[in-house]
Amino acid sequence: MTADQGGGPLLRVEDLVVEIPRDGMVSTPVDGVSFEVGSRESVGVVGESGCGKSLTALALLRLHPRGAAHIRRGRALFRGEDLLAMDIDRLRKWRGRRISMVFQEPMTSLNPVFQCGDQIAEGMQVHLGLSRQQARDRAISLLEEVGMDHPARRAGQYPHELSGGMRQRVMIAMAIACSPDLLLADEPTTALDVTVQARILDLLERLQEERAMSLLHITHDLALVSQRSNRILVMYSGRIVESAKTAQLVAEAAHPYTLGLFACRPRLGDRRRRLSLIEGSVPDPAHRPQGCAFHPRCPFATARCGQERPEMQSLGAGHAVACFEAERVREAGRWPDA
């Protein structure tokens, strides 16, 4: 708790590297990630599939697939204590209580044979030592808090009796049951349709403010977090390539990849035009191109980008970017059309 008093960040990740040994080769899907999440801050992590964003979140709680992946190095200081180095039993007590997680697929993340109320209650019985009845009552009020109609009845239902949106609300109720300081939400709305998505995001925003939590929202859709997060981290091929306050990022993105992510989403009223594309796909982490991993897809790339890897450099006011051409990119302000 000492770090907190000093006004430091709630979570501070330093140079996290996660490796996957495969066929005698080693691939590094998370390749030196550093970032901070402040107290009561909402941070968005954005990137395409395969950029390592989910694995980063899993590694923080040491929930990455055992045997397949391992943490090579790095620290994850949560209130000054290293999550990656601490005793696993102690971390287990923290999971769900101080840091909890909401996943993309609410169907497979809920146990099909337990009633929703009992699943929410379970964590509180374990972590808060509540009796079965107390926990059950709390579960019902949590269901109400996450906006479920007829919370008492819903508590007695099984996951398959609920719609996707409702299941995600149950997941969220489970995640906030023990009042965690940090909520990791990994693509929490990707499996849902847009109207439900908007409501779930409203809910997360409201809970984050009311409960004074920090939120790390992982998504592939930049537009989603650009409305609601305080700060955004853009990840590409295992590294953070740009980090800025949301308004800054929207107004003056300095990494070409960020511009690309902005450009490829269809906009209302903008019809039947070819969309701008980031051609190609995220490289396999075992075969990253030399230099900047993005350079083969980058319209701003120069010869230097193919040889040297750019490191994060500050552009001032909390804005940092890993790109040699940051100035030129920021001036251009948009992804060039195809």
Added chain:
Amino acid sequence: MPEALLEVRDLRKVFALRRGILGRRAGETVAVDGVSFTIGVGETLGLVGPSGCGKTTIGRCILRLIEPTSGRITLAGEDLLALRGKALRRFRRNLQIVFQDPYGSLNPRMTVGDAIAEALEVHGIGSPRDRQDRVVGLLERVGLEADHARRYPHEFSGGQRQRLGIARALAPRPRLVVADEPVSALDVSVQAQVLNLLQDIQLEFGVSYLFIAHDLAVVQHLSHRIAVMDRGRVVEEGLAEDLVSSPRSAATRALLESVPRLGG
């Protein structure tokens, strides 16, 4: 409006809820409740609405994967619901589907070449050699390579599989493709690639689309006209630009509001 290709009149689909070992009828849900629309040749109709509004059921009825309870569907003048057995199977080449889930829509035990060629084989189109050429042509058309034909689906990424799904749907030269949430399982960046591909293909092959999705931003981007659905009914229909700029129904407004916008 272009010449009509598909006409759907008063389509209704009621699902019976059955209970117990004897399958007693215990109630019913009206999934589609009297829906009518037309799609012209080379036109895209966007069918949009929240999940559970019946849009997927409509697509499946048109493809005759589900039998509608009542209504009339004609494609190029042919009464689709009157077709049975072999005649139906022969007619099916005119109607194809692209699915949402790129992981489930290709047989994991068939090479993608065989999967694409299957339609040609079933309908006896071309010699084995011709078929191979057409498979290669289709693969290249959707942005993949000829030697991908020998590979299995698990060797491809989600976006590539969606391209394969499109190639498979195009193989028998259909007149109408039902695209059922073809991009909603994909990354935003890959969505754009697939949307562009669908657009190019329409111009090139003159195929019509029934484009089913929940995201109005995506739907309006690709569609000429849009029908908005809510609880089994079409609540608003019109030209895409009109519908987006001056929505008349509450359902449309709700969909417009939920579209994620860039903000900060």
Added chain:
Amino acid sequence: MAPLLFLTRVLLTVPSVGLVLRPRMAWAILSGERGGGARLLVVLALVMAVGAWKGAGARWLKAGYAHLTEPTARAGLFLVILLHAAAVFAPLLTSHSPVELGDTVTERYLAPSWDHWMGTDLLGRDLYSRVLHGARVTLAVATLSVILSVVIGTTLGAAAGWSGGVVDALLMRFTDLVLAFPRIFLVLLLAALTTPSPFWIVVVLGTTGWMGVARLVRGSVLQIREQDYVLAARTVGVPPLQLLWKHVLPAAVAPIVAAAALRVGNTILAESFLSFLGLGITDPNVSWGMLIRGGRHTMLDAWWVSTFPGLAIVVTVVGYNLLGDGLRDAYDRRLGELGPRED
């Protein structure tokens, strides 16, 4: 290439080469002079040998072997191959005849020795040779009856799951009905009605063991038929039977194979039990259960008569169960891989 895979191929190939080199012996086996068990094993080995070296068969074998990652599963496979090889090559591996009577005074109940590895029985017959020849009948009967029940179960299960509705309800109620009778009761009933011979034992065991397979297949078919790729094939106009054969059943094969391997062990026990009771295999055929029966009165004086065939049963059952478990685990693992993915 994995040595075990190579061994499998060679072992599967040798009998076919042998058949080409010794046409008269081949004829004797194939025409049935050498007994039905041997014939079927040889035919099976021929088919598998062709498959193992060529095309799809080799791919399947390789893929299947690669999936068996647990050492216990590989040990199971090794045992199974070894036992089948011993059965096929029994005449080459023994120096005594399994049926020739010995001198009832000097050669009855000889304890295991260098000359008679497993001793001799009441009539002075070499037990080692009898156990090895018994493997032919026992393994052939078990394998064939499992194949029969898999065929029946798959047909009924696929028909039920594919047609749905009334057909499904009727077939499944019928399955439940058969399942409600204890199997042993059915087996004894049928065995009493038929003449004891390997053929009828296969029929009896095959027709009483298909219910589990039927349920398994029905469940898989119900689930697979709704997969997008099956719907896609339907929209292309693939005829129903081709749809079932090409798109649905291949996806159901893995769990069936795993279940079948586990069933073989069970079936060997059932056959041994019948033969022990005298309702199964009888002279002049030899099976392990029948050999145990032969030694049941002399368990204390001539322990070897029942013990060696008993051990053979244990080893075989363990081998098949290890293999079956391994296959099932491999299948479950693959299901896991098809589940939700991370980025």
